[in-house]
Amino acid sequence: MIEVDIKALRDIIATFMKPKRLTHTLGVEEEARALGSIFLPEKLNELSVAGLLHDITKELSVEEHIQLCHEYGITVDFDNIESKLFHAKTGCEFARRKFGCEVVDDEIYYGIYYHTTGREGMTLFESIIYLADYIEKNRTFPDCVKLREYFYNNLEKCDTIEQKKEILRMTMVLSFDMTIKNLIEESRGIDLDTIKARNYFLKNKNCF
Numbered sequence: 001m002i003e004v005d006i007k008a009l010r011d012i013i014a015t016f017m018k019p020k021r022l023t024h025t026l027g028v029e030e031e032a033r034a035l036g037s038i039f040l041p042e043k044l045n046e047l048s049v050a051g052l053l054h055d056i057t058k059e060l061s062v063e064e065h066i067q068l069c070h071e072y073g074i075t076v077d078f079d080n081i082e083s084k085l086f087h088a089k090t091g092c093e094f095a096r097r098k099f100g101c102e103v104v105d106d107e108i109y110y111g112i113y114y115h116t117t118g119r120e121g122m123t124l125f126e127s128i129i130y131l132a133d134y135i136e137k138n139r140t141f142p143d144c145v146k147l148r149e150y151f152y153n154n155l156e157k158c159d160t161i162e163q164k165k166e167i168l169r170m171t172m173v174l175s176f177d178m179t180i181k182n183l184i185e186e187s188r189g190i191d192l193d194t195i196k197a198r199n200y201f202l203k204n205k206n207c208f
């Protein structure tokens with residue numbers, strides 16, 4: 001990745017969202033760097049960029065998302081995907097077109113693409129962005145607080161990086177369990193990628 005002026009990027013993304021979402025976005029960036037400093041210290045700037053850009057299209061209307069998908073040639077099954085998930089599918093492409101593929105490289109692109117659903121075989125980078133979005137410090141929803149406490153309380157007890165990675169894996173399983181339970185309780189659709197992600201982390205002890 002080319003060198004990115006992170007401070008300038010923070011100022012640019014502030015023009016795309018309301019103050020509350022900006023606070024969340026800056027929280028995701030901070031959390032992504034915190035997780036990165038444990039698990040992926042060589043990618044801190046890339047994690048910053050993905051964290052800052054992950055919600056860049058979140059404030060668009062459903063009609064605007066559909067329009068962008070047509071414009072970008074993105075295939076989205078609009079009848080079977082929750083509208084809350086549109087922004088991940090449009091956000092990565094919007095970000096790449098705006099900032100270029102040298103800034104939004106494939107790792108960042110897919111970090112944004114899968115940050116709401118997860119996927120089977122998701123990478124450490126994708127997992128960090130996904131989890132940072134869930135547990136960043138401004139999140140007050142009970143499940144977010146529970147997941148944040150679960151992760152950090154267990155992390156404290158770890159000595160080795162292998163133990164820390166195992167806590168990360170178990171935290172990913174718990175996050176998908178909570179998401180799936182909530183979706184069922186709210187009678188909403190569950191993306192197949194989310195189910196596959198949950199099973200993947202449940203079964204693969206050496207995923208990281």
Ligand SMILES: [Fe+2]
Pocket residue numbers: 024028054055133
């Ligand atoms: Fe987010």
